[in-house]
Amino acid sequence: MATKDIKELQKLLNKGMKVMPEKLPKIIEVEGLQFIEKNFRDEGFNDGSLKKWKKRKTRDSGGRDLTRYRTNRVGRKGNLNRYGSKVKDRALLVGHATGGDKLKNSFRARRNSRQVRFITYKGYARRHNEGLKGMPQRQFMGQSKxxxxxxxxxLTKELDKIFK
Known part of the structure; x- marks a missing residue:
């Protein structure tokens, strides 16, 4: 009786070893893309806890507000100027009038049996993610708990399905 149980267990283990190399990259791809999307939705990086991105600068070096008219020459003093109306209530890392061609929509994943690579065709993505050339770091992808x-x-859920 014990040998029958061992043989069944061995069959299950063999099945798991055969199926998991196919499923694991798919799981990593789906979860990784959802993770990046969630970071853009939350406007911060989730690494155990949410680390919010720095807000957009709205003041110049003299401390004056860049989003409001300073005189009545062009608009009403104190009202939102053109820049102010563009950035008001707009999410971070989302350009003005970009339609669907936004950084958050540019991510794709390439996978093979050994690795999954997340890529974007946006050239400025690295500058934002790593905070290069004077840009504040607004990380949206990377190592995360x-x-x-x-x-x-x-993965545990998939293994439970196989072993039941």
């Missing part, structure tokens, strides 16, 4: 937990959770 939250992402690792999500992948582990999904």
């Amino acid at each position: 939250t992402l690792t937990q999500q992948i582990e959770k999904k």
Whole structure:
């Protein structure tokens, strides 16, 4: 009787070893893209806890507000100027009048049996993610405890399906 149970267990383990190399990259791809999307929605980076991005600068070096008219020459003093009306209530890292061609929509994943690579065709993505050339760092992808937990959770769920 014990040998029958061992053989069944061995069959399950073999099945798991055969199926998981195919499923694991797919799981990482889906969870990774959802993670990047969530970071843009939250306007911060989730690494165990949410680290919010720095707000957009609205003051010049003299401390004056760049979003409001200073005189009545062009508009009413104190009202939003053209720049102010463009940035009011707009999410960070979202350009004005970009339609669907936004940074958050530019991410794709390439996978093979050994790795998953997340790519974007936007040239400025790295500058924002790493905070290069005077830009404040607004990280949206990278090593994260939250992402690792999500992948582990999904992987455990898939293994439970196989072993039941």
